[in-house]
Amino acid sequence: MASTDRLEELAALEIADADDLRRFARTCRPAVIRGRFSTWPAVAAGKRGGTEALAYIARFDAGLSAEYFAGGAELGGRYHYGEEAGGFNFMRETASTAHALDRIAGNSGRGNETVYLGSLPVDAYFPGFAEENPCALLGADVRPRLWAGNRSTVACHYDSYDNLACVVAGRRRFTLYPPAAIGDLYIGPIDHTLSGQPVSMAAGASGDEAYPRFAAAQASAIVVDLEPGDALYLPKLWWHQVEALDPVNILVNYWWDGFAAGPDSPYTAMLLAMIAVAERPEAERAAWRAYFDHYVFRPNGHPLAHLPEERHGVLGPLRDGNYGRIRTLVMRLLRGG
Structure with missing residues (x-):
């Protein structure tokens, strides 16, 4: 069964301004x-x-057109893959x-x-909405998106950005799984998706026979129900299934990455590692894991902590120009230089 204990601890959390939210975001926990x-x-x-x-x-309404999902009553509002490979159980329409x-x-x-009408940049599609409905928890450069629809279940997925989801109308139920649950969620293809991100094949499916490890993911799940005026802060990489529970549901969300050092994303680095490392022999992958831990994940602290800071070279702070130096080196290597 899903747990609500950890969620109740966070429900009373006071996040008054952008500084509070940034401090809390360092914990990589939902709130x-x-x-x-309201x-x-x-x-x-x-x-x-x-x-x-x-x-x-x-x-x-600015009078623009947009793509949206549509499905018959037999769908029950659950947007997912279809029975045949490469298909979906809903139609994409534009109007x-x-x-x-x-x-x-x-x-x-x-x-x-x-x-289901989703992820519309408010400034383009509904200019003036953000000014009448402001968010003081984020900088002015973080702009809202709007989601509207009927009863629906959006397949369990993750976002590569931090997410503040604000319920405007109808009730929303989020079922959350931590990033470490990825292996127990039976994730679908990363290059054939419903709307950009891969989704869990197990979450929301009927029957457990095909997904025996999903029980472990369920044990770590957190379920939260939100009313109009409530918000959920969802850290990047947390898996979430989203159920819109009423005949009309509207949500406004904000995506941002408060800890980016530059334009390059961790996801891009992961894709490059997949082609450079993933199919090497197991023993060699283990060796590279030790190097990734040492230089990237740093469980034992900075890799050159035994040397004075002035001797850290490109392993010094990224903000001191080392971001550009490392990026230049990477681009040269990718070009075969």
Whole structure:
């Protein structure tokens, strides 16, 4: 069974400003921030009802088109892979956001299909929304995205950025798994995905016979229910399944990486390591693991702690110009120089 104990400890956490959130982000733990966005006009509209919330969002519509997911009632709102390899159990459609929002509103009464409109940059699609519904927990350069739809279950996935998810209308249930659970979640292909990130084949599936290790992941799971005005801080790489529980559900989220030293991502480094290391003999992989631990993960501290800082060379602080020096070296090596 999933645990809520660790979640309850975090539910009362006070995160008052961006500095508090940055300090907490260093722990790489999720946190619930109850009622933090209850003063948003969008949330007030959501508390009056789903159609009221959609009408409020529509006030800001810039008239653009967007892709959205659509599925029949038999889907039960669970967007996932289809029965055949390479397929999905839903349709991707493109229309104006006004049409998509009207379709979501219509479905809320009929229930004969589900529509899911996701990850729309608010500044482009709904200009003015962010100014009426501000977030003081992040810098002005971190911009919101909007998600709206009917009842749905979004497959368990991870994000490569930190995530602040703010519920505007409807209830959301997040089922969280720590990064270390990846081996027990039976992850699908990384190059054939529902919406950019690989997903768990086991989470939300019926029957455990095909995924015997999933029980270990379930033992580490955390489940949280969010009401309008609540927010969830979700660290990067935490796996999460997201259930929208009401006929109309709206969420605003913010993605950012507060600890990036430059434009290069850890994911890019992992992909390069896959082609450089993954299929070498087991004993050689173990040797390289020792080097990665020593130079990258540093469980015993800085690899040149035994030398004065002035002798650390490119292993000195990245902010002192070593980011660019190492990047130049890497690019030269990739070019065969």
